[in-house]
Amino acid sequence: MQTFSTAQPAPPVISRRAANRARTRASIRAAVRQLAAGEAGLGRITAADIAQSAGISRRTYFNHYPDGLPGVLADDLAELLRPVAERLAARPAHEQPLVAAERVVAHGLPAELIDWLNRFGPQLLSRSGAYLHGQVWMRQTRWLAQVLREQAGTDTDPLFATSFAGTLVSLFDAAHRSASAEGARRLEPGTLEQLLLIAIQHCRQGWRFPGEPTADRLSFPCSR
Numbered sequence: 001m002q003t004f005s006t007a008q009p010a011p012p013v014i015s016r017r018a019a020n021r022a023r024t025r026a027s028i029r030a031a032v033r034q035l036a037a038g039e040a041g042l043g044r045i046t047a048a049d050i051a052q053s054a055g056i057s058r059r060t061y062f063n064h065y066p067d068g069l070p071g072v073l074a075d076d077l078a079e080l081l082r083p084v085a086e087r088l089a090a091r092p093a094h095e096q097p098l099v100a101a102e103r104v105v106a107h108g109l110p111a112e113l114i115d116w117l118n119r120f121g122p123q124l125l126s127r128s129g130a131y132l133h134g135q136v137w138m139r140q141t142r143w144l145a146q147v148l149r150e151q152a153g154t155d156t157d158p159l160f161a162t163s164f165a166g167t168l169v170s171l172f173d174a175a176h177r178s179a180s181a182e183g184a185r186r187l188e189p190g191t192l193e194q195l196l197l198i199a200i201q202h203c204r205q206g207w208r209f210p211g212e213p214t215a216d217r218l219s220f221p222c223s224r
Helices: 016-036 047-054 058-064 069-089 097-106 111-125 127-152 158-181 191-204
Strands: none
Touching (some): 016 047, 111 127, 111 158, 158 191
16 A cells, blocks of 8 residues: 655755746736736736736746646646645555545645635636646646655655546546536535545545446445
């Protein structure tokens, strides 16, 4: 069974160049949030709009985010998910990964994350936002897999981090879509967590059909 290390790495020393880069990226993310709050929404935001709002050139914008808006949104979301990933990585090493994820979610998700989903979620889940939605979550899966690989160690099966990250992101997206499908205009505190816990339970139980499984009803256990 794959586990996570509980050893905490020493905090990195941040150079002045890295600090300046972080400030510029933060100003770009803030500009996108501000622009997306307008009537135009995400669909009509241009690189020129973002650069002007952030007080930088278009060249600087693309130097930091070569792939444009999907990269900005993924970076913004990663910052909000980072505390969740850190809590997951800090769980006891003997815990099964899905049990650890379940307990982290039960602890609650950051309020800032819920605010982000309330702001961008409806646009990303709309038909016009399908491409952007897919790009953002693809990047989140890669980011989370990298976080898990770093925590689990170099001797970890590469598929462990990749498949676990993909599973968690898919469960999160399914819970978010389910909440949106219920017609709520905004996610209320605890709603997403409750749906995500249910989704994790389905995964832990192998997504079994109601009743006893039969030969023609396959289940795919995620955790033993």
